[in-house]
Amino acid sequence: MSGRAVPDIPAVPRLPHSAAEGPEGIRKEYVHLGRSEMVLLTSWWCKEDGEFSLSARWPAPAAGLAYDQRMLTQTVRQSGLTIAHAAYGAPLSDHTVLNYFDFTVAPGFQVPSDAPCDLTVEVTVKNAKTRGNRVSSLDMDFRVYRDGDMAARAESEFGWLSTRVYRRLRGEHFEVDWNTWPLPDPVEPRIVGRSAPVDVVLSAGDRPRHWQLRNDVENTVLYDHPVDHVPGLALMEAAHQAANAALHPARFEPTTVTSAFERYAEFDRPCWIEADVLPAAPGETSVLVTATQDGETVFRSRLGGPCG
CATH class of the missing domain: 3.10.129.10 (Hotdog Thioesterase)
Structure with a gap:
């Protein structure tokens, strides 16, 4: 990136x-x-x-x-x-x-x-x-x-x-059974900068700054219709929420975002989201968010901006 x-x-x-x-x-x-x-x-x-x-x-x-x-x-x-x-x-x-x-x-x-x-x-x-x-x-x-x-x-x-x-x-992922996957509980909405549980795409992981992606099809902004893989915009929203959660209770307003899609993220297996706060210029904050599935990176995003 x-x-x-x-x-x-x-x-x-x-x-x-x-x-x-x-x-x-x-x-x-x-x-x-x-x-x-x-x-x-x-x-x-x-x-x-x-x-x-x-x-x-x-x-x-x-x-x-x-x-x-x-x-x-x-x-x-x-x-x-x-x-x-x-x-x-x-x-x-x-x-x-x-x-x-x-x-x-x-x-x-x-x-x-x-x-x-x-x-x-x-x-x-x-x-x-x-x-x-x-x-x-x-x-x-x-x-x-x-x-x-x-x-x-x-x-x-x-x-x-x-x-x-x-x-x-x-291959075998060309067709999926829509909305049959487990849906873990969402983290508290205010932690990720959202107001309702349905809008939360993260579930608590087993360590700090580590979450499981949750694909709630009731979130119609991200999941409008059945598709065979996790939408790219859902991964970008996960990066946004993970950066906010990593810096909570500070308010983070990213003004620069780079995102790279490396592999398809599947619905039928856990996808893990991890955030790392990186060194940045004075007055700025930088967070690297990585999504992995089956031990392989599927998505990376770097978000920067003021945090207060």
Whole structure:
């Protein structure tokens, strides 16, 4: 994870002029969701070759939160998928692979606590690869704006595999018995920065700063529909919660996050989450979160920011 720099946010971030000819609506199929209420995007349009603009609306966050990180990661995910399917023709039947996901949030960013919030997402496709006549990966840069100011910037690479290739890759894990796995008890929500037990993705482990991942399908923000492996955004949420738990009772607001997905995390075996607090510059905190399953690393994330 040392080879990538977290995307910078300009000192004077202003929304660029849009050359859009007109927006198009969002199909929930584009964003791979079954529940329409979790579709955060409202429209998209192509400004020029490789440059896109999308509109998004976030619900008000839970009390006490400046914003909900899950809305940010979902917005980036949905933006990348929409562009891939609508503009680059990625087949809806293909399986998406998330290779990495890095983002920066502007210090002090917050959204209204009592009403939905409208945002704009500007996307640049930095590199597009094809295999035959199909898109195989898109490396993208995302800028999220609120009221003309850049609130966050993200970089991520999405890849696609045909069902034939994906079935061969996944083997016996291609199909799972949905929601049949044991669900351990959640840790106390306030320890991980959440307000309700259903939103907690960690269960107490056997030592400090060590937890078992819990996959509660009632958490519809992360588990919208049956899938064959733990969603990448669920692992990112586990990293966020683990960092907060490791630093509790201090309040941690990560502003830089790098994440790498190394293997699929399966539902039918325990996945362990561990947090290490690392040396950091004065006034900053850095936490490395690692997810392992069967003794092998499946995911790593490094989160940094102020802690008080």
